[in-house]
Amino acid sequence: MKKIECFIRPEKLELVKEGLFEKGIKGMSIYEVRGHGNQRGILLSSRAGQYCVEWIDKLKMELVVSNKVDINDIINTIISKAQTGKPGDGKIFILPVEESIRIRTKERGEDIL
Ligand SMILES: Nc1ncnc2c1ncn2[C@@H]1O[C@H](COP(=O)(O)OP(=O)(O)OP(=O)(O)O)[C@@H](O)[C@H]1O
Numbered sequence: 571m572k573k574i575e576c577f578i579r580p581e582k583l584e585l586v587k588e589g590l591f592e593k594g595i596k597g598m599s600i601y602e603v604r605g606h607g608n609q610r611g612i613l614l615s616s617r618a619g620q621y622c623v624e625w626i627d628k629l630k631m632e633l634v635v636s637n638k639v640d641i642n643d644i645i646n647t648i649i650s651k652a653q654t655g656k657p658g659d660g661k662i663f664i665l666p667v668e669e670s671i672r673i674r675t676k677e678r679g680e681d682i683l
């Protein structure tokens with residue numbers, strides 16, 4: 571099993587979610603986060619002049635997928651739905667998952683996903 575953690579633009583959530591549903595992915599969590607990547611924030615202009623916003627609102631989506639799922643297909647789906655080509659499109663991290671357990675039945679393993 572793998573866990574995909576991705577940071578995306580909040581306005582891309584619906585597109586990414588629909589793309590994942592179409593691939594048969596059902597379980598996922600989302601978190602409202604603030605962060606920055608390589609640019610360490612963005613420069614904005616107002617009447618009072620320029621100011622820097624260091625922490626930018628992002629959405630973090632987490633999904634644990636079974637080894638039966640083609641992980642590159644899922645990654646490509648996320649990219650195709652979340653990409654604008656401009657800085658701040660986000661990042662995807664892939665982590666190994668050791669075990670998963672459904673609390674209701676105590677079942678274990680990737681078939682509970
Ligand atoms: N190394 C990291 N560790 C944890 N979270 C990160 C890391 N890099 C980026 N993030 C998260 O991803 C969000 C999006 O980052 P962002 O897309 O700006 O990355 P970037 O490397 O600057 O790429 P780009 O050049 O496209 O802007 C950040 O706001 C932050 O929440």
Ligand SMILES: [Mg+2]
Nearest residue numbers: 607608609658
């Ligand atoms: Mg950036």
